[in-house]
Amino acid sequence: MRIDKETENGKKAGMICMGFGFALMQMGRIDKARVLLQRAKESADADGNRQAALFADRLLSQVGA
Numbered sequence: 001m002r003i004d005k006e007t008e009n010g011k012k013a014g015m016i017c018m019g020f021g022f023a024l025m026q027m028g029r030i031d032k033a034r035v036l037l038q039r040a041k042e043s044a045d046a047d048g049n050r051q052a053a054l055f056a057d058r059l060l061s062q063v064g065a
Contacts, residue, residue: 014043018056025063034063 021036041056 011043011047011049014040014047014049014052017043018052018059021056022059025059030063034060034065037063038065 017036018040021033021040024030024033024036037056037060041053041060044050044052044056
């Protein structure tokens with residue numbers, strides 16, 4: 001699955017990365033989860049969405065990032 005962060009709707013792509021990253025984390029696929037959660041955090045930071053960035057940061061801490 002390809003999630004392009006350069007799409008017209010970057011916020012939506014960031015939220016998709018967050019949800020997919022969380023699901024992968026729950027399934028034990030930590031390396032892939034870490035990549036997607038980092039993308040979600042970067043997207044949230046770029047959009048100025050502090051709450052989403054903090055949430056992504058908390059999830060990243062759970063996967064050892």
